[in-house]
Amino acid sequence: MEARMKRILSLAFLLCSAGQAQDHPLTLDTHVDIPLSYMQDPKFDAGQDGVLKVDLPKMRRGGLDAAFFVIYVEQGPLTRAGYAKAVAQAKRKYDAIDLMVQRYPEQISLARTPGDVRANKTAGRLSAMIGIENAYSLGHDLKRLDVAYARGARYVGLVHVGNNDLCGSSLPRKELGDAPDSNLGLSEFGRAVVRRANALGMMVDVSHASDACVRDVLALSRAPIIASHSSSRAMTDHPRNLPDDLLAAIAAKGGVVQAVAYKEFLKKDPERAAAEKALQARVAKAAGDKDYDSEKHDYLPSYVEGMKAIQRDHPLATLDDFLDHIEHMVKVAGIDHVGIASDFDGGGEITGWMDASQTRNVTAGLKRRGFSDDDIAKLWSGNLLRVWAADEAASTQQNPMPVGQRREAWNDTHLYGYG
Structure with a gap:
């Protein structure tokens, strides 16, 4: 009886939301973190209005239509054991996102294409997309990129904090043996991942990458790239932000940089x-x-x-600090090459946009700054969806692994596991 009642309430909520589907531009957040026990620990059930900064009730209240939920693993040693741990943690997160959309199908669906995102918006349904943060979770096996694509991943972030087997990080880690000024570019494995991502139609994400790595990716990729959550270094001098020359270079190749509402990237406060x-x-x-x-x-x-x-x-940094970054990035890269990310549940929060329920504050702030409705629609989703579609169009191999095989692939210890 309880399950039936939940379904009835969900359907009623969906019908109500469908009528409001066009009350704001299609809003898309490119970076939302999830805990390792997402959807397993009751307090991390995204269907409940709880401790998470992004859950389904908060998305509804704030008018956030779509989010990339992130497969993040912390950087560890480049060893068999390190890779095995990262692969296992990534699998838990893929499974958790699957569980979310299976548990709340009337409210949210997995979007695998830009068209899926738009269709869900029209129907009043939320969209969940998947992004990879730190391709260390590939376990140094290129075949796992195909598995990730089959499970729904549509961007691959090459690195996190600490250099890995793909490229250098903007923040090397001494405890991992990294030189503080290493500024490493792409490795041969990193180059293979970029090429394979291009072939699959998966966006390559350079947030967290060293400047040298960003330049290498720009030179190598034959499709537009993204920075899923990076703000302006000219505005706040932090290695995780992008300098103006790289903002302009990403734009020149058709890409998009998603300004991020992360406190330390917007305001220096030691x-x-x-x-x-x-x-x-x-x-x-x-x-x-x-x-x-x-x-x-x-x-x-x-x-x-x-x-x-x-x-x-x-x-904390404020919404106005965030809008200052967006304005500067638009001046440097152009209105067609900037987007918006929160980094919620991964440290992102600013006064005025503390969680998904306050998403409309960002739109209102952009309007106060003089951005037109068309420009706001580009910043919220249009630019990212354009790049995503361009990457799909540039791909050479669509649907390389049937969706029905994705679970079996993760459990194949010869190809994907370590026994």
Whole structure:
């Protein structure tokens, strides 16, 4: 009876939402993180209005139509054991996204093409897309890129924090043996991944990559590329942001850079960063843990109250700070080559856009800055969907692995596993 009632309520909600489907431009967020226990731990059930910054009720309230949910793994050692762990963690996240759309089919669907996103918008249904953050999760096996595509991944972020087997990171990690100024370009494996992504019609994402890697990708890729969540280095001098010359270069090849609402990329505040690090250490120690674990500790009352105190003493970057970055990036790259990302549930949050329920604030802010409705539609989704379609058109092999085979592929220990 309870399951039947949930289905009735979901259908009623969908019918109501369909009538409102055109009350705002198609809004698409290119970077939303998910925890490792997504959809398994009840507090991380996306169908509930809970602790996540992006869940289905918040998306509805805020008018966020579509989001790329991210297959992120932390960078580890380039060893058999390291690769095996990354592959296993990635599989858990693919399975979790599958579970979300299976559990709430009337509310959200997996979108594999730009057309799917638009059709879902028309029907009043939310869209879930999949992006890869840190291709370390490929386990140094090119065949896994085909598996990722079959499971729905439509962009591949080459690297995260720390150099990997594909290319250099904008933030090398000393504990992994990286030189702080390494600025490495693409490796041979990285080049193979870019070529294969082009063949599949999968967008190549250079957020987190070193400047040298970005230049190598621009030279190699025969399709437009994206930066799924990077803001302007000219506005805030942070290695994760892109300098003007690379913004312009990505635009010149038809790509798009998604400005990101991540506090440290919009406002330099070393005192806040130090306070957060100290809080994390205290909370982890009080919980009896050696190291801080965001998934475990961020939701403890001591952490929540500690963050409120930090916010009072060291306020976050604001929506206006974010809009300043967007305006500058548009001046450099052009209105057709800038988009919007939150990095919600991965550290993204700014005063005025703290979670998906406040998404309309961004649209209102853009209007106050003088952007036209057409320009706002481009920033929210039009530019990204254009690049996605261009990458599909440039591909040489569509649907390389039938969808029905994707689970079997992940469980094939000879091809995809480590036994």
